[in-house]
Structures are given as structure tokens and as C-alpha cells.
Amino acid sequence: MQSYDIVRFGEKLQEREHPTPSPSGTEVLLRVTAAGVCHSDLHILDGYFDLGGGKKLSMAERGMKLPHTLGHETVGTVVAAGPGAIGIAPGGSYLVYPWIGCSDCAICQAGEEQLCLAPRFLGIHHSGGYADHIVVPHPRYLLDVSDLPPGEAAPYACSGLTTYGALRKIGPAIERDSVVIIGAGGLGLMALQLHRAMNGRRAIAVDIDPAKREAATRAGAYAAIDGAATDAVAQIKEAAGGQVWSVIDLVGSETTARLGIDSLTKGGKLIVVGLFGGAISLSLPLLPQRALTLQGSYVGSPGELRELLALVRRHKIPSIPIRERPLREANSALEALRAGSVIGRTVLRG
Ligand SMILES: [Zn+2]
Numbered sequence: 001m002q003s004y005d006i007v008r009f010g011e012k013l014q015e016r017e018h019p020t021p022s023p024s025g026t027e028v029l030l031r032v033t034a035a036g037v038c039h040s041d042l043h044i045l046d047g048y049f050d051l052g053g054g055k056k057l058s059m060a061e062r063g064m065k066l067p068h069t070l071g072h073e074t075v076g077t078v079v080a081a082g083p084g085a086i087g088i089a090p091g092g093s094y095l096v097y098p099w100i101g102c103s104d105c106a107i108c109q110a111g112e113e114q115l116c117l118a119p120r121f122l123g124i125h126h127s128g129g130y131a132d133h134i135v136v137p138h139p140r141y142l143l144d145v146s147d148l149p150p151g152e153a154a155p156y157a158c159s160g161l162t163t164y165g166a167l168r169k170i171g172p173a174i175e176r177d178s179v180v181i182i183g184a185g186g187l188g189l190m191a192l193q194l195h196r197a198m199n200g201r202r203a204i205a206v207d208i209d210p211a212k213r214e215a216a217t218r219a220g221a222y223a224a225i226d227g228a229a230t231d232a233v234a235q236i237k238e239a240a241g242g243q244v245w246s247v248i249d250l251v252g253s254e255t256t257a258r259l260g261i262d263s264l265t266k267g268g269k270l271i272v273v274g275l276f277g278g279a280i281s282l283s284l285p286l287l288p289q290r291a292l293t294l295q296g297s298y299v300g301s302p303g304e305l306r307e308l309l310a311l312v313r314r315h316k317i318p319s320i321p322i323r324e325r326p327l328r329e330a331n332s333a334l335e336a337l338r339a340g341s342v343i344g345r346t347v348l349r350g
């Protein structure tokens with residue numbers, strides 16, 4: 001089999017040939033038909049996440065071994081299954097749930113594998129989808145997407161699930177209050193569509209890039225505001241009808257988190273999703289006095305991915321703009337994403 005791997009952090013992926021694994025036990029081997037290119041792939045390629053104040057979260061220190069195959073938004077066709085992989089037949093098209101935990105601890109048993117303290121995430125701890133084949137440890141991580149084009153289904157495993165998981169944290173207020181969505185790239189456009197399908201009242205998009213604001217308006221945003229405008233906070237509040245209860249920060253930078261906090265009304269909630277990096281300082285008395293909630297949201301559970309696919313089907317949610325490129329263009333696809341020139345999602349096709 002062929003894969004595009006990180007051999008050294010900070011360098012281009014290298015094409016590598018190795019024997020195609022044969023699945024044992026409950027494992028399932030799929031031929032990859034689509035692999036989404038996610039922003040966090042860039043951080044993993046760089047070898048670290050920026051924690052702010054000069055601090056870094058190093059992938060090597062987190063135990064990542066090289067070479068490593070990226071890719072956590074994967075759709076594939078089953079080619080073989082181990083004897084213990086019950087109920088899975090060759091030929092079916094499946095979306096891979098990649099946020100796999102130990103499956104034994106209380107968190108995993110409660111269905112929140114993405115929060116397991118012993119993660120085995122595909123594309124992060126184990127080989128992912130930037131390859132022509134992928135091994136998935138158990139059929140329960142495979143969701144049938146035979147009715148969806150692979151390129152459209154793949155991004156639901158990360159960008160879709162991440163935005164759905166964040167929108168779910170707003171709770172029933174989503175139908176009552178405006179939601180501010182900072183960042184109108186791939187995640188932002190997905191968030192706008194899901195927000196509507198979840199009966200969201202009014203979504204206000206914020207982005208510094210006029211092309212992305214335009215895309216947000218086309219995707220149904222009530223308003224699209226330039227986050228770099230000097231009066232951005234005032235514009236956001238006005239578009240929200242005065243008070244902002246919920247902000248989802250899909251960027252996660254110092255400036256976007258600050259903009260989010262400054263926009264919130266008393267009792268409001270900032271949900272940080274993006275991993276751009278940095279740090280903010282916060283006046284602690286303002287947390288109680290403004291009764292603010294700061295919440296992080298990391299991808300979503302296996303159950304939420306099933307709910308998300310059901311929502312997509314029920315509401316016939318149109319796909320975000322997808323650009324398909326051959327797998328061998330993985331490096332240029334990553335560079336285009338880094339340059340900020342991607343509208344929607346790039347999906348690699350083997
Ligand atoms: Zn991702």
C-alpha cells in the first residue's frame with residue numbers, strides 16, 4: 001500500500017510504500033475513497049500546537065512516532081475484515097469515526113470515547129487516511145454512508161462533528177437566541193448549515209476575509225461581520241439584536257477569543273473550538289460578575305456522529321464546497337490550506 005507520511009516534523013509529507021496489512025481480530029481493512037484535509041493536520045505536520053507565551057505542545061512529547069500517516073476524515077470501501085468483525089461485508093462504503101478511545105474506561109463506556117485519557121485516534125495516534133488503505137480496529141467505528149458521495153461524507157468525521165458538538169453545547173437556547181460563529185472557513189460554513197437544520201434562530205458569521213464573509217452570507221448567515229473592524233463588537237451586538245448569549249470560536253486565536261468574550265452579554269457562553277493557538281489573560285472578577293461560561297469543545301462522540309448523519313439525511317443538508325484532489329497532491333493541498341486560500345474543504349481521492 002501507499003501512504004503520504006510525516007517523516008520529519010516541519011517537512012513535506014513523503015510518499016511511502018509498505019505491505020498492505022491484513023486485518024486480524026475485530027479489525028476492518030478499507031480502501032480509502034476520500035480523505036479530508038483538516039487544519040489540525042497542519043499543526044501535526046509542524047510538530048506542535050502553539051500554547052501562547054512561547055509555550056508549545058509538542059507532538060513528539062505527546063508520544064507521536066514517525067513516520068506517521070495523517071488523515072482523520074476518512075471514507076473507505078471495506079476490502080477485508082478479521083474473523084471477529086461481525087456484521088461487516090466487503091463492498092460497503094463507510095465513514096470512519098476516528099476519535100477512538102481505550103473502549104474500557106468509564107468515559108468510553110459512557111459513550112464519550114473522544115474524551116478518553118488513553119486515546120487511539122486514527123490519523124493522530126494511529127495511521128490515518130492519507131493513504132490508499134486504512135485499518136479500523138472495530139466495525140462499531142464504521143458508519144454506513146453508501147447513500148452519500150465519499151468526498152461529501154468524509155468531512156463529517158471532523159469538521160462536521162466538531163461544529164455539531166459545539167452547537168449541541170448551546171442547548172435549547174439555539175432556537176431562541178442568536179449565535180455568533182467566528183471563522184467562516186470549512187468549519188464555519190458547516191456550522192451555518194447545521195445551525196439551520198437544528199432550528200437555530202439567527203447565525204452571525206465573523207471573518208476577516210471578505211471572500212469568506214461572502215461565502216457565509218451565501219450559506220445563510222443573517223449577517224457577516226469583519227472581525228478586524230474597529231467596531232466589530234458593536235456590529236456583532238447590533239446584528240444579534242442587542243445581546244449575545246453564545247459565541248462559537250472556530251478559530252481559537254487570542255484576537256478571536258477576546259472578540260468573543262467582549263461580545264457576550266451577562267450569562268453568556270464562549271465555546272472555543274479552533275486550535276489556532278495563543279493565550280488570553282482574563283480578569284477573574286469578570287467571570288462571576290458577568291456570569292460568563294468558557295467552554296472548550298473537542299470533536300464529538302460516536303453517538304453525536306450518528307446524530308449528525310441522521311440530521312444531514314433528514315434535512316438533506318447540502319455539502320459545503322468540496323474540492324477534490326488526487327492523493328499525490330497532499331502536500332500542495334496542505335500548503336493551500338496554510339495559505340488560507342481554501343473555501344470549504346479539500347478532500348484527497350486515491
Ligand atoms: Zn480535523
Ligand SMILES: [Zn+2]
Nearest residue numbers: 102105108116
Ligand atoms: Zn477509554
